[in-house]
Amino acid sequence: MIKLHNVSKSFSRFQAIKSILLTINKGEIHGIIGASGAGKSTLLRLMNLLEVPDEGEVEVNGQKLTNLSSKELRQARKSIGMIFQHFNLVANKTVYENVAVSLELANFPKKERRSRVLECLQFVGLESFVEKYPAQLSGGQKQRVAIARALANNPEVLLCDEPTSSLDPNTTAEILGVLDNINKSFGVTIVIVSHEMEVIKSICNRVTVMAAGEIYDTALIEPKGIQNLDNSPRYFIEQLTKDGDLDHA
């Protein structure tokens, strides 16, 4: 579903991503974990070309994004949803308008817009908040609106950059539940960037561990825990073994 082929990215002279090779399968929930500054967000932002790689190819949904014209890229982005740590809602738009705008951008048939917006808001449990503004919502509710907005155009992929990092533990669990539900109900491939092992462990099928712009390892997370994690940084190994669920190969 998502293929990064020898992708590199530098900011002025600092190399944030060092020739990364990564494949994310259709239908999986893929975690990307690593310390702050490891390059997780940059890696995620390469997947919809918010960051343009210096070299390498980015393929999503069978399309080589790196080869597209800007118009084709905009089209491709409509089937790649994205949510953020700070939600990034338009504060001067109502909940309804925030979701509707993504349909407007995609030229979704006018007549069906209202019912589609309400359907998405219902899915995230906010159907009674249509006329509210983001300032009137809690953090968890704002993230739900952002999820509804990302979901509106039936994306194939949902990119999540620290989606729960500004939420309390209960709300975190709720939002992760919503994401899991999206994956199970619609088969949306989900990529979640997080620095919290708990988040990754609770919903991901696979995890990629990053440090200093490189991938240390990619491991499967089976129901009984994380498998085959060979050479990850000590910090994460410790995190994992602490909870006794690292079945180290």
Place this chain on the structure above:
Amino acid sequence: MPDILVQYEAEIWASIGKTFVMVGVSILAAILLGLPVGTLLFLCRKGQKLENRIVFSILNLLVNIIRSFPFLLLVVFLIPFTRLIIGTAIGTAAATVPLSIIAIAHYSRLVEQSLLDVPKGVMEAAISMGASVKEIIFKFLYVEARSGLVLGLTTSIISFISYSTIMGVVGGGGIGDFAIRYGYQQFKTELMIYMIIIMVILVQLIQFTGTTVSRMIDKR
């Protein structure tokens, strides 16, 4: 009404009319050209959607130069240009040319400032949803910055009124010119004070309206 106002009523109304024409044209220029110039200034900045150092530097320099001119000198300096456009450099119509130029420069800077207040994340969300530049501007930037844009325009309009008061030098007329010619030069101090009162009321009204509207549309 005081006798002196009754005596000069017709001239006063004519002056108010000319001030409205001059300020009105300035407002139009600010919205029709200052808004796009300010938007371009913002979008051409480093790290923004249309990042372009050359366009940014040229616009930035132009706006700075116009704004650093003492306004009276700008009016004189622009006389040949005004003559080219209007056919004459004298009169109310001619006065609107330098006023519009300063209006564009003035408001574009305030537009740029307001747009800089839009959270970067909102722009990123827009781009990640596949918005075109036009859609980013109209469906995101202007929506999120609207109260700042209104407040900026309010500040600009008040400056335009102030600038318009010196347009007597090119026969532009207006309240300021009337106050100077009758009140100051003919020693009718009372008349001058009444004109100042009219200006103060006008400015208060504009500020009140601007502040109220901007507060009403701000949902942040």
